[in-house]
Amino acid sequence: MAKSNRRNGARSDGAARTAVKRGRVASPSPDAIKHPIAPNAPVDLSSRQPLRTGTVQLLSDVEEAEFEETVRKQLQLMGEDPDREGLIRTPTRVARSLAWLTRGYRENAWTAVGEGVFTEKHDHMVMVRDIELYSLCEHHLLPFFGKAHIAYIPSGRIVGLSKLPRLVEVFARRLQVQERLTGQIAQAICEVLQPRGVGVVIEAVHLCMMMRGVEKQNSKTITSALLGSFRDDAKTRDEFLRLAHGRE
Ligand SMILES: [Zn+2]
Numbered sequence: 001m002a003k004s005n006r007r008n009g010a011r012s013d014g015a016a017r018t019a020v021k022r023g024r025v026a027s028p029s030p031d032a033i034k035h036p037i038a039p040n041a042p043v044d045l046s047s048r049q050p051l052r053t054g055t056v057q058l059l060s061d062v063e064e065a066e067f068e069e070t071v072r073k074q075l076q077l078m079g080e081d082p083d084r085e086g087l088i089r090t091p092t093r094v095a096r097s098l099a100w101l102t103r104g105y106r107e108n109a110w111t112a113v114g115e116g117v118f119t120e121k122h123d124h125m126v127m128v129r130d131i132e133l134y135s136l137c138e139h140h141l142l143p144f145f146g147k148a149h150i151a152y153i154p155s156g157r158i159v160g161l162s163k164l165p166r167l168v169e170v171f172a173r174r175l176q177v178q179e180r181l182t183g184q185i186a187q188a189i190c191e192v193l194q195p196r197g198v199g200v201v202i203e204a205v206h207l208c209m210m211m212r213g214v215e216k217q218n219s220k221t222i223t224s225a226l227l228g229s230f231r232d233d234a235k236t237r238d239e240f241l242r243l244a245h246g247r248e
Contacts, residue, residue, distance in 0.1 A: 058099035058106070067095035101136055104173030109188035112170045116160035117192060125236070127151035127243055128164045137208050138175035146204030146220070148182075149244040152189055153196040153229055153236065159189075167192075178204055178223050186225035197229030199240040 059067060068091035075082040075090065082091065131148040148168050171184040186200045201224045210217050224244075229236045 058103055059095060064092070064095050064099075067098070068092055071095060100173075101134075102174055104170045107170045107173075109167060109170065109192050112166040112188075113159055113163045113192050116163040118158055118160070119156060120154060120158040121156070122154050122158060123196070125151050125153050125239065126158065126161075127240070128161055129244065131165045131168050133168055133172050133202065133204065135172040135174070135176045135178075135181060135204075137206055138177060140208040140212070141175070142207040142211065144176075144178060144204045144206040144208070144221075146202060148185065149201045150185065150189070150199070151230070151240050151243070152193060152198045155194060155196045157193045157195070159193055164189075178202055178206075178221055182223040182225045186227050190227055195228065197231070197233070197236060198225075198227045199230040199237070199244070200225045201241070201244040 071091035071094045072082045075087060080087060082088075127150065129147075129149045131150065132145075133148050134143060134145045136142065137144050150164050150168070167188050168185055171181050171188065182200050182202045185202075186198045189195065189198045189200075201222065203220050203222045205220055209219060224241075226237060226240075230240055231237070
């Protein structure tokens with residue numbers, strides 16, 4: 001509240017708020033597997049003020065002030081003094097950090113691949129393994145992280161290989177459960193490439209399991225989504241799973 005004076009600059013905060021909401025994608029229904037997720041309209045971030053770091057400001061001033069107040073309140077509820085020296089800038093940092101960690105709401109499959117889709121006759125499996133992945137579990141807002149392995153068999157279109165990690169980011173940088181994240185990545189690839197088949201495997205560890213509750217330090221969660229020929233053709237499926245889990 002003490003900071004409200006510097007936040008009275010005229011900004012189009014309504015637009016920013018709508019932009020955040022528009023990006024939200026509900027859990028996929030079984031139907032969504034057959035009919036990949038509808039493309040979300042790309043969000044225009046060009047009008048947002050750049051931060052000093054050169055990155056894009058994700059929250060409007062009003063949103064950031066509200067966020068800071070909430071974090072201050074959380075600190076108080078934890079028994080902390082939000083005005084002590086070490087915590088004075090924490091609400092701002094947390095607000096910006098969480099906005100960044102959930103920036104995937106402002107993107108979709110199409111903004112991720114950009115111009116990176118090409119016509120190509122190649123019809124064998126394309127695979128990118130060990131894509132680093134960081135996300136936040138929606139039940140505890142704690143990180144889960146690990147690796148994604150993605151493969152597809154093209155049907156006339158391929159995507160620049162660096163775009164697959166970007167696609168992972170779009171969905172990982174939201175509040176997630178690992179199962180839905182895996183399915184959304186597979187569906188997004190279907191949407192932009194319409195390939196013969198897609199396979200996605202994610203292996204991740206969840207801090208909510210490691211730090212609290214059951215405290216299972218070494219358990220890894222593995223999820224997979226197989227669409228098209230990866231689901232229907234045993235040979236393709238086996239080849240993919242062998243490559244995904246294989247360690248040379
Ligand atoms: Zn959790």
